[in-house]
Amino acid sequence: STFELTVEVARYYLATKKLAESLGLTSVFTDAEFIRLEANLTKGDSLQIISNEVYVRAYEKLEEADMGPVLTLVLIGGWVESMHLMMMHGEQDTSAETRMRVAEQRSTLEHLIALSEEKIADADVAELRLRLTRILDLYDTMNVHRKPHASKSTSGRMVLGEDIVVEITEDKYQTIKEAISSLRAELTRTEDQP
Secondary structure (H helix, E strand, O other), rough: OOOOHHHHHHHHHHHHHHHHHHHHHHOOOOOOHHHHHHHOOOOHHHHHHHHHHHHHHHHHHHHOOOOOHHHHHHHHHHHHHHHHHHHHHHHHHOHHHHHHHOOOOOHHHHHHHHHHHOOOOHHHHHHHHHHHHHHHHHHOOEEEEEEEEOOOOOOOOOOOOEEEEEEHHHHHHHHHHHHHHHHHHHHOOOOOOO
């Protein structure tokens, strides 16, 4: 939706629904959500609300069924796919803004690694955690600059804290992109592929 690829939004939803059915999450993806999705294909904020609602229901269902490792794998897969989509868009636009959006994902990656620690007894989670840690190591090579927040908020109020600026060069961006593309290729490889 962010990149105005409305047909792909519907395709991703249907693919996600099919995967959810194979995990026993049929009740999470309702026809009502698909109708809402179709009505809001160009409205990124609305799509985010819809996806958050579906995510919460899926999370609760997986937790209820004591499928914590599966939930962790789903979260990791979602992050990898989101990064892939952002970076594929970046092939047409490797602007500083695209690189910055990729750089900002470092904190999300840290959270995923911490979350996966809880389910490390699962071999699949342990392997993915190792791969994510290697990607985090690549992020750690970037320079981070902190400076006091200089302006007020849009409402005119003073903003406390610092602005964090991450310096991500084109070379570092490409290195992270290659690592994520490699991980995604492994995750999406079908069982009959070598």
